[in-house]
Amino acid sequence: MERTLSVLVNDRPGVLARVAGLFSRRDFNIASITVGAAEEPGLSRMTIVSSGDDATALQIMRQLDKVIEVIQVTDISKDPAVKRELALIKVTTNKTTRPEISHILEPFRVAIVDVGHGSLTVQVTGSGEKVDALIGLLRPFGILEIARTGVTALLRAVAQEEDHSSEVVS
Amino acid sequence: MEEDIQKPQIDQAVSDSHEVRTGAELLCSLLMQAGVDTIFGYPGGAVLPIYDALYSVPIRHILTRHEQGAIHAAQGFSRVTGRPGIVLATSGPGATNLVTGIADAFMDSTPLVIFTGQVTAESIGRDAFQEADIIGITMPVTKHNFQVRDIKDLPQIVADAFHLATTGRPGPVLIDLPKNITSGPASDHVLPESHIRGYKLPGAPKKEEVDALIAAINQAKKPLLYIGGGIISSGASELVRQFASRSQIPVVSTLLGLGAFPVRDPLFAGMLGMHGTYAANRAVTECDVLIALGVRFDDRVTGKLQRFSPHSIKIHVDIDAAEIGKNVAVHIPIVADVGLTLKEMLLRDVHLDTRGWHEQILLWNEEWPLQYHASDEDLKPQQVVELIAKHTHENAIVTTEVGQHQMWAALFYPFSRPRQFVTSGGLGTMGFGFPAALGAQVAKPDATVVCIAGDASFQMNIQELQTVVENGLPVKIAIINNRYLGMVRQWQQFFYESRYAESKIGSPDFVKVAQAYGALGLRATTFAQAEAALTEAFAYQGPVIIDFVVKEEENVFPMVPPGKGTDEMTLEWEE
Numbered sequence: 111m112e113r114t115l116s117v118l119v120n121d122r123p124g125v126l127a128r129v130a131g132l133f134s135r136r137d138f139n140i141a142s143i144t145v146g147a148a149e150e151p152g153l154s155r156m157t158i159v160s161s162g163d164d165a166t167a168l169q170i171m172r173q174l175d176k177v178i179e180v181i182q183v184t185d186i187s188k189d190p191a192v193k194r195e196l197a198l199i200k201v202t203t204n205k206t207t208r209p210e211i212s213h214i215l216e217p218f219r220v221a222i223v224d225v226g227h228g229s230l231t232v233q234v235t236g237s238g239e240k241v242d243a244l245i246g247l248l249r250p251f252g253i254l255e256i257a258r259t260g261v262t263a264l265l266r267a268v269a270q271e272e273d274h275s276s277e278v279v280s
Numbered sequence: 281m282e283e284d285i286q287k288p289q290i291d292q293a294v295s296d297s298h299e300v301r302t303g304a305e306l307l308c309s310l311l312m313q314a315g316v317d318t319i320f321g322y323p324g325g326a327v328l329p330i331y332d333a334l335y336s337v338p339i340r341h342i343l344t345r346h347e348q349g350a351i352h353a354a355q356g357f358s359r360v361t362g363r364p365g366i367v368l369a370t371s372g373p374g375a376t377n378l379v380t381g382i383a384d385a386f387m388d389s390t391p392l393v394i395f396t397g398q399v400t401a402e403s404i405g406r407d408a409f410q411e412a413d414i415i416g417i418t419m420p421v422t423k424h425n426f427q428v429r430d431i432k433d434l435p436q437i438v439a440d441a442f443h444l445a446t447t448g449r450p451g452p453v454l455i456d457l458p459k460n461i462t463s464g465p466a467s468d469h470v471l472p473e474s475h476i477r478g479y480k481l482p483g484a485p486k487k488e489e490v491d492a493l494i495a496a497i498n499q500a501k502k503p504l505l506y507i508g509g510g511i512i513s514s515g516a517s518e519l520v521r522q523f524a525s526r527s528q529i530p531v532v533s534t535l536l537g538l539g540a541f542p543v544r545d546p547l548f549a550g551m552l553g554m555h556g557t558y559a560a561n562r563a564v565t566e567c568d569v570l571i572a573l574g575v576r577f578d579d580r581v582t583g584k585l586q587r588f589s590p591h592s593i594k595i596h597v598d599i600d601a602a603e604i605g606k607n608v609a610v611h612i613p614i615v616a617d618v619g620l621t622l623k624e625m626l627l628r629d630v631h632l633d634t635r636g637w638h639e640q641i642l643l644w645n646e647e648w649p650l651q652y653h654a655s656d657e658d659l660k661p662q663q664v665v666e667l668i669a670k671h672t673h674e675n676a677i678v679t680t681e682v683g684q685h686q687m688w689a690a691l692f693y694p695f696s697r698p699r700q701f702v703t704s705g706g707l708g709t710m711g712f713g714f715p716a717a718l719g720a721q722v723a724k725p726d727a728t729v730v731c732i733a734g735d736a737s738f739q740m741n742i743q744e745l746q747t748v749v750e751n752g753l754p755v756k757i758a759i760i761n762n763r764y765l766g767m768v769r770q771w772q773q774f775f776y777e778s779r780y781a782e783s784k785i786g787s788p789d790f791v792k793v794a795q796a797y798g799a800l801g802l803r804a805t806t807f808a809q810a811e812a813a814l815t816e817a818f819a820y821q822g823p824v825i826i827d828f829v830v831k832e833e834e835n836v837f838p839m840v841p842p843g844k845g846t847d848e849m850t851l852e853w854e855e
Binding site for chain 2: 131
């Protein structure tokens with residue numbers, strides 16, 4: 111099954127290489143990995159989407175926990191969490207397709223961030239499924255470029271207050 | 281915890297009296313404060329400031345003939361003392377020559393602190409002369425590594441490196457030192473306390489965990505203690521002895537655990553795994569409770585996983601949480617220091633009747649002992665190991681290279697104390713044993729140190745003969761010379777229809793080699809000559825090579841063929 115891990119790390123050079131290298135060396139899968147500054151200066155939060163059974167997931171977490179630059183590892187796959195991805199999609203347009211595309215975009219609550227003569231660029235945020243769905247709908251018009259960030263996530267307040275059992279205890 | 285682990289003494293007087301002007305001098309001062317008295321290394325451009333600073337401090341530097349020799353020597357030093365081995369090499373090729381030893385130390389959890397020179401910070405990333413990304417290269421084979429970019433960070437990094445290398449699951453830690461840091465200015469500084477956020481150190485086990493462990497043991501009919509290198513790292517050998525003796529639970533050991541439990545103790549069933557004894561592997565297969573202490577269920581131990589100890593409740597105590605459940609599912613996992621766990625176990629009531637089970641194991645050992653066919657014509661490798669044991673009163677520190685001779689040493693030398701046996705278990709590094717013996721002898725100048733080597737392995741770091749001769753290190757090198765890459769040949773015989781592709785290997789005249797370097801060289805081709813050579817070698821005060829010319833096609837038995845279960849041992853090869 112799909113696993114989402116929230117990993118708090120020191121913001122130091124090479125930390126992404128340490129974590130990504132661990133995944134490749136141990137033959138673990140990375141579906142996506144995002145990194146950015148965390149709440150505390152000097153720390154970053156990584157959101158890693160991986161896959162595997164319970165034993166593999168536990169092994170991934172324990173191996174991550176051994177990385178000296180890793181402060182905390184939390185498996186948020188099973189807990190209520192806010193998971194978001196951002197994608198920029200540049201799609202081909204012309205006079206006839208433009209209204210049709212606008213019509214498709216409406217329910218997705220996207221932002222049109224750039225418009226040219228023959229194309230427009232859409233910014234979409236949401237779950238991976240939502241992004242996939244939009245890409246699927248836009249594809250017939252001719253997609254020129256896609257850039258996706260990968261998933262970033264945080265536990266919902268309720269889950270955080272109730273349950274810390276998914277943290278690695280060692 | 282055990283008397284043979286010496287804690288380094290911080291010599292405040294030395295550090296106080298030492299005036300620090302450069303980064304290199306600061307480094308020397310920090311090393312002395314950390315209790316370092318010996319460094320194994322090799323100079324070069326990027327570490328010249330450090331070598332210049334070392335010139336005037338009371339730290340012994342052992343100049344090897346190759347950086348690989350230096351790091352294996354540091355491993356030997358560490359393995360016999362329990363203290364971190366210290367290595368110093370220059371940038372680029374100096375650093376990359378260490379990689380094999382770093383990986384070896386990582387696999388065998390040997391504490392090392394490794395210093396590498398680096399080109400100046402402004403040259404990093406520009407493919408400067410002798411530049412290598414040693415941080416990137418060693419990331420997967422170190423416990424952690426650091427590059428010093430600001431001299432102000434150096435004291436904390438050194439403190440953290442020593443702390444990381446020696447605590448928890450020990451391992452190698454590397455510090456990369458750009459030349460501008462070591463040649464640039466520094467102010468006096470005291471070695472700080474280590475503080476590493478996110479570094480968790482498991483200590484004692486929880487009470488409930490020990491309750492569960494003891495409850496499982498108390499229900500056992502056929503319990504078995506499976507001990508490994510973690511027992512030695514933790515200094516817990518004496519505690520294992522006490523627990524085994526009190527509970528009368530038989531013991532099997534991994535290769536790296538050898539010495540943690542006396543081979544001559546009647547409770548000892550032998551080494552387990554691919555070349556384990558019949559009794560050990562049968563016991564593992566048939567036991568009902570397997571108590572794994574400081575081990576990692578290596579594939580050379582388990583054989584085919586589905587057939588490994590199929591009927592047992594498995595208890596696993598390890599300081600490294602990631603080892604638990606990595607290869608084998610366990611019923612009672614305990615993430616804790618194995619010594620502290622044993623202490624707790626000794627406080628509990630264990631009431632067992634293991635007499636029948638123990639008798640069964642003794643019977644297996646009696647029926648299928650370790651054996652070989654001695655003959656008058658050939659000198660047998662097993663005989664050589666037995667003779668070495670006899671001539672050293674079973675008391676030597678034994679290092680080995682990797683291959684058949686390593687297994688014969690493991691099986692036929694009766695080790696009785698921890699840190700007596702130094703071998704490359706995880707990485708299986710040919711070229712390890714001789715420099716490791718060198719390092720062991722530096723650490724224990726009065727001990728008898730014997731390197732049991734193969735003719736092929738010895739040639740991988742033969743240049744260190746100059747180092748032992750120059751430093752007057754009386755290491756005895758026993759070459760089990762069968763003119764083959766013996767273990768490769770054995771596998772070719774068994775699994776590749778005796779097609780000995782590139783396993784026949786030539787050697788120089790080892791007696792003349794010894795003489796050329798200024799060591800004593802001896803040769804033995806018969807049992808009587810072997811006896812005489814050993815007598816002469818151990819009477820001699822300096823380094824000796826004994827070239828034991830043994831039967832070529834002798835094999836290591838028992839053997840669990842690769843991919844088979846530990847219950848599918850081969851005791852003798854059926855043609």
